[in-house]
Amino acid sequence: MHIHHLLSENSVANTFISELRNVEVQKDQMRFRRNIERVGEILSYELSKKLSYQPQTITTPLGESSLQTIKNELVICSILRAGLPLHQGLLNYFDKAENSFISAYRHHPNNDDEFEIKVEYLASPSLEDKTLILADPMLATGRSFVNVFKALKDVGQPKEIHLVAVIGAEEGIQLLEKEFPEHTHLWIATIDPHLNDKGYIVPGLGDAGDLCYGSKMQH
Template identity: 30%
Template sequence: MTSLPGNVHVSKHPCLLAKLGQLRSKSANAREVKALVHEISLIVGCEALAQAITAVAGPTAETPLGFEYQTVQVQPETISLVPILRSGLGMVEAVQALLPNPVPVHHLGLYREPTTLQPVEYYNNLPDHNHSASASGSPGPASLAIILDPVIATGGTCAAAIQTLKEWGVQHIIVVAVIGAAPGVARAAEEWPEGVEIWLAGVDEELTDRGMLKPGLGDVGDRLFLTIGK
């Protein structure tokens, strides 16, 4: 396998590898694809968050039997989920389930221009991403942003999302993905090496001339939303 940057982490979890093999199959229907993306996201997300957040003592509370105990909170306190439309939506519930408290979900819409394969942004709902939060009284950027994107192909879309969040002012980014192509993963990882960690279930070595992973998963967004052949 191609050597990857040090801020890229590829899981070796045996259950994850088995589920990834099931997801690759063209026989998996939309319901199965949704379930597998969710389950893979749970495992990869669990591994990523174990490194990205820390547990700290919270206030004391009381059990139903009246015993006092110490609660646990996580840091950083400000976390945002940033799914890349469309396919990143299939990963949101899994990572929400992992986090102990609700966090904001900020969507980014990016697509690859078919001829150049370069990313084009068409939607961005980061609060105050065009001007300072302090000027409007809105909350500032999250300390930790979690990008959710099942497939990293050329890496252009992921790199563009990283740059957008860096400009927004986040302190740290983790990317949770199902699979990526080695060159694209390296490109995304090198966009902000000191601020980004990328976590995946698997890596493929090649891309087709259309910028698709080989063997890959196909178009995950189309498989999730039954828009194959659009």
Template identity: 40%
Template sequence: MASVTVINHPLVQHKLTIMRDRHTSTAGFRQLLREIATLLCYEVTRDLEMTTTTIETPLAEMKAPTLAGKKLVFASVLRAGNGLLEGMLDLVPAARVAHVGLYRDPKTLQAVEYYFKAPDDLDERLTIVVDPMLATANSAIAAVDRLQERGAKDIRFVCLLAAPEGIDKFHGTHPDVPIFTASVDKYLNDKGYIVPGLGDAGDRMYGTK
């Protein structure tokens, strides 16, 4: 699919299989999500701009590669996004963090915002939106809309699972925002859940229903 990168690394796919299993514990699910997030982070940051700096090793002076420009922003779609956020911060601990609080109305499936906090200079930074599930895409679209209102221009979306319906709807509204995911599953059921999926990511992370 255009603008969709499926990260099919064997470690990602193996860990995802364990997460899908209904018998995986809350602690196990949470740890695996954090581990997969670190692996996904490698792919979504693969083309970051680089520059060089002069350093001294114990043996010699050299020009060495380093990241250029301002630090990244990870934008977590609460609450489940925090599971991916923690793993990405393990890899990029200096990144700035935005939080977009959204919940899905159980009747309309529309996203309802209850919280938003982000750095002021989003227009100068790459913003990576993280949410485990791209299902109806309503929350993903609302999050990107809100970040763009605050000035974000360079945005990428990272999820664990995506539904074809969600991808189509998301790119119908934000065709310029690439999606990075570990799997594109079969379809959405009538309750807006991804099938075969892994259930509700937030509930499985936190042991709630």
């Protein structure tokens, strides 16, 4: 797997990540969603450098201009519900992409810290021979990415796979390296050292879905 770690170099993304983590700034749900969206935009720009391009001639008011434009057939697939603002950030840059949505959540069958990832909803175009951009803000255990990718096999085999996340843990990245094809790209803003005993990223930022859209009932 090719790992692209955004905060390995300093940029304005540091500001957005610091606000996403800050418990005081998190109280503003609109700003939290917008910061995820802005990180998605930055990751989109970096990801675009690895896509394929083709020449195109554009007619201007004063003549013609030749430039390279994206050749890939893109499908952006976001994991509901926390993936929605990240999806919008990607779509702001890849506005001609097709769109796919899939649900994945932690199910606690025994009402304790043990959980399984359930995938119950999928709306997607064909992925056959296309470039899949699979997005989820939080890469904790990695099991959501893995289970969703297995579910997506029913709608075609993509030619290229790009995973996009805001914050991840080393354990989750290690699982993705085992479960995804060798040439998969992971685009991630920042990587934290470990998970706690409940499978949450430390220091992380908390539950991204709740911070975006409010608390939910547990399943």
